[in-house]
Amino acid sequence: MQRMGFFTDTTLCIGCKACEVACKQWNQLPDDGFHFTGMSYDNTGMLGASTWRHVAFVERAAELPGQGSPRDGVEGGARAFGELFPAGQPGPTSLLGHDIQPTHLETPVALGPTERALGKFSWLMLSDVCKHCERAGCLEACPTGAIVRTEFGSVYVQPDVCNGCGYCVSACPFGVVDRREEDGRAWKCTLCYDRLKGGMVPACAKACPTASIQFGELEDLRARARRCVEQLHARGVAEAHLYGEDAASQPGTEGLHAFFLLCDRPEVYNLPPDPVVPTAKVVRSWRSMAAGVLSLAALAMGAVFSARRA
Amino acid sequence: MAECHPVAFRWVMEAKNRGATIIHVDPRFTRTSAVADLHVPIRPGSDIAFLGGLVRHVIENERWFKEYVLHYTNASTLVGERFRDTEDLEGLFSGFDSKSNSYDPETWSYDGVDGVVPAAGHKEVYAEKGAGKESLHGANILERKTDPTLQDPRCVFQILKRHFSRYTPEVVAETCGIPEPLFLEVAETLCRNSGRERTGAFCYAVGWTQHSVGVQYIRTASILQLLLGNIGRPGGGIMALRGHASIQGSTDIPTLFDLLPGYLPMPHSLLPDRGLEQYVKNNRSPSGWWSEMPKYVVSLLKAWFGDAATRENDWGFDLLPRLSGNHSHMTTVSEMADGKVKGYLVVGENPTVGSMHGSLHRKGLRKLDWLVVRDFALTETAEFWRTAPEIARGEVRTEDIQTEVFFFPAAAHTEKDGSFTNTQRCLQWHHRAIEPPGDCRSDLWFVYHLGKRLKRLYADAPGPNAEAIRALTWDYPTKGKDEDPDAEAVLREVNGFTIRDGRPVAGFKELTDDGATACGCWIYSGCYKDGVNQPARRRPQSEQHWVAPEWGWSWPANRRILYNRASADPEGRPWSERKRYVWWDAEKGAWSGYDVPDFIPDRPPSYRPPPGAEGLATLSGDDPFIMQADGKGWLFAPSGLLDGPLPTHYEPEESVLENPLYPQQCNPARMEWHRADNPYHRAFGDPRFPYVVTTYRLTEHHTAGGMSRWLSWLSELQPEMFCEISRELAAEKGLANGRWATITTARGEIECRVLVTERMKPLRVKGRTLHTIGLPYHWSYVGRVRGDPANELIPFVADPNVSIQESKALTANIRAGRHSLGRRSATDGLELRQPEPPRAPPPRDLPGIRTAHRHPPTEPRK
């Protein structure tokens, strides 16, 4: 099994929402209502049955010099898939061609920040998506076998099998899975399962103009993401960290196939700080239940015996 | 840029990745600011003061690129003795006529040169004066006086230095609201990133152009970039980020009143009968590349009138109509509202939403005999007679509107062949994928078949100047059952061909003025070279070098950077290895490089024109700006502009501030339309309208919304009209996030939701707090999502050079709640509401503001 996923680098996001629309286009999703929320530029609010990518906007009273920062020469968009599926896809190329040298300088020629006009302020953007958890609550909760783990390591809801029971909805620690009112079935990001089967990049990652959404082999993405964090730390962005990149960092899900680079606490981006897949608690609850049953039985027996003695 | 051109912003992110510093100057903190190194909030309408401050910084601190400036600009040229600067005349230049509010540019000329023909802009400012004169103006350009030491007080450099001397950091701070340290950081960053080894670029959009002094904004940036040596070099330049797929093409092959294809001026009524000779004399430059102009004019006439264009009849020149003044969009609509226009064809445009003062537009449409609208859906312009607010309010009855309206559904770009010219001047072909549905047809089909019908109607019926229509060449092959004209055949005519054998020419150098060639647009000549559709070339980027010359085709001559001779030093060597682009190859005796050199291919850097040289021979080997009569970049523009040879800070037509720099408040040559239905506020400090309004686009929508408001995927992302305001203004006016606000000007009133945000901050200017209201302008009365259009608020007022409106800075008032019972607009309304009494005598007319009836909810069709 290949293990593919998304690395979403929030420092590169410009909040254009190309991912939201490219996703709707490819998956032919209906609108999610036309409501002005008054929450910055976010009018879709959250992920849902018909919104599988969602860009959150956070207006924050703190500086973030790391936004739009170096991304280690990684080509985003359609190029990202080149390394993995060379057939029919152009390989990754440097923008600089045959006879010209890169114009890198070791350090940017910029003066240090002096008086910032807005004082301490930054506008954070994050393109949220189904995390395709290593241990997926929805997958384990589904009683009909509608949800499967694909050969790419993604979690896929089979619309022809789903009967709309909704167990998966409550089993998702991120609130990603949602039932569509019109047909009752559960829907969420498929990691463009059909596209992957055809050797194509997921629609959102392909459209993303700034490589904020990077798609690829999970191990590569992790290595790349860790380098990004190091670079940001080197630039003084001490808050930069990864969210859910592996099991060690997020035991409750055993790691995410769609993980994020954040520059603030997860709650700020509307992500749970310590998500735990409910089914992870099943064994413990069975144990508790068994203990309870046993105690009750013991109590009953005790009562009977003590009654007899009496 | 991240807001409106996200994919172009990909390259800004790439540049940042490679060490570039990104500075974002905008009244608002936008998605661009979020990832920029520095956000510089600026008071709307004060950019010339800001850029002028940078010009001063560069000059005063000796940060200009000496060799570049000395050789490649007109810094050393002396200006005539009669020239007076704004420093001397309290904000006016010499030559101003206060009766006509216009300039006579004669005193701006170079010393000893009788008028210089500009490469761009208004060539006819001399045409009017020169009409009837026998001698060519600018003929003696080689005799202009220069001072290479740049010390002469009359040389351009010294004039420039004096002119900008008052734009100090303190003045910038009190004019623009930009604190001094922030300004100095911008200035230093710019200087450190310019010169031999590094280049800096400016990107702008309509935030710079839509002002009553908009052209001069761009001029200030040009001066700055010339001083820093950032023009004609990779990584340099001033990039116009244009907002529509082929808006560049619409300027090159203009559907604009004052131009013929390829920036040839439309003929003027002052020309005598048989006017070709005079037209050429007035508009041709005796020196520089513009000396070639007659070839382009004759080839255009041959393309249009074919065999009917002969030497004997001046190639049919007299068949062309002539201008007698300004016939631009706002003038036309204003005349329409006065009942002077009978018929109007609106093709892929929605002026009642996208243009200024929507209610005045609708008033114009009501006075027409007939209107044709071509679009995808029934826009507000098509439906003005049934869904307009004045209909809904009951002020105008549908039955009383006598305008006949034809709506033609348009074909999409996927349903037709054709080329778009992108913002980099690159023509790219889009191929037809499928047949258009139903009655949908391309605009090419529409105009071709309209032309066919008109030619038939005039074939035997008499009509004034019918010979022009009869002579017009109109034989294009058609395809398919719909008889769709072949777009490639049109492209071939645009490219040009030889009359004798119909062979497509390889470029404009092959064009002649003896009737042997025909060419529809000389700057596009070469786009059908060798009979190959060059814009359709699609060699993948991964298979070619970084300039990617085999993707599409850029005008002129497939050049990707204009004036790229300037990327090499005067001797023809690259300024630096890092910035190598085009250079002189002495072995080959030719210019060479990654791009097509923008120079005479075999003219060595050492060439100097012999005395008495004419035409192209006047260009020295170190004159990179070959379109200019003197081959130099113009720090000072001796002609071509109608509002001064140097940029000067003027306040917008409507401002909250008195001009901090000069007694002259606004651009003295600006265009105004004084009509009762186009009232203006007081020029500054109007107590009724204490706030600044600026308008803009959002990523999620497209201009007037014709291509976005009907789409669910885009509409849900920004579903309602809103205004962006600061916490401070919200507190001052009792406005709450997510609730309603009403915004008012003398033209009208709109309501919208309130978005209170930290991203809008009041500016401190001259000890005062200034609030700005941000308004996106995408919504209107029909479509999937609706809202009031921001442009209802904006008056007709324009830049004199290009007649563009001022929508980026004006004044207004805001209050909480939905619009009042008396929803107001300047054009309609039954009762007059008394305006608040002004505290001081108003500096300008203040016609009363009218009130009208409550606007009932508008129900959509279907």
Next chain:
Amino acid sequence: MPKLPVLSEWPVARQLVSGDTSGLGASAMSERTRELVPRTASADRVVRSICPYCAVGCGQLVYVKDERIVDIEGDPDSPMSQGCLCPKGAATFQLVTGSHREQHVLYRRPGGREWERIPLARAMDMVAERVKRSRDETFEERIEDPGAKHHGARVRRTLGVAHLGGATLDNEENYLLKKLYTALGVVQVENQARI
């Protein structure tokens, strides 16, 4: 006739064969899931196009099947866009295939309250006739206004007909428009480029 169940289709058998012991992977996949392919794979042709929104000029690939567009996405070969699109560009599919598009010529007569459908050819005839009438009625050979600055000057034009074009028109379209209008003597020809 419905297909008879084959033993190998039996989930337990599939689970054992595939080694998918938890039964959450391949063995739980339906036939639809197993045979899923991108819809672009079955397209009859891919047509190269350019995004019609802003002037960046991003490359687009238009996938056509049975003379219908099934997908529009970015062209990875484009040096401008490298396969990316912004939200508007990504919505092009809805722009060109959406139900909002009118497909009939509509006519509103003077004073009319409703649109009426009329045939395309007739509408074209009517427009041509009106252009001619308005032009001929308002045509000026010379400026006949003793007060005007240019009195007596030859102009050969009409100010009775005007045009406003959007800037999503192709170059070829603009060219023919300008050519026709100029021959007609229509000078009030304007474009979004002014705005």
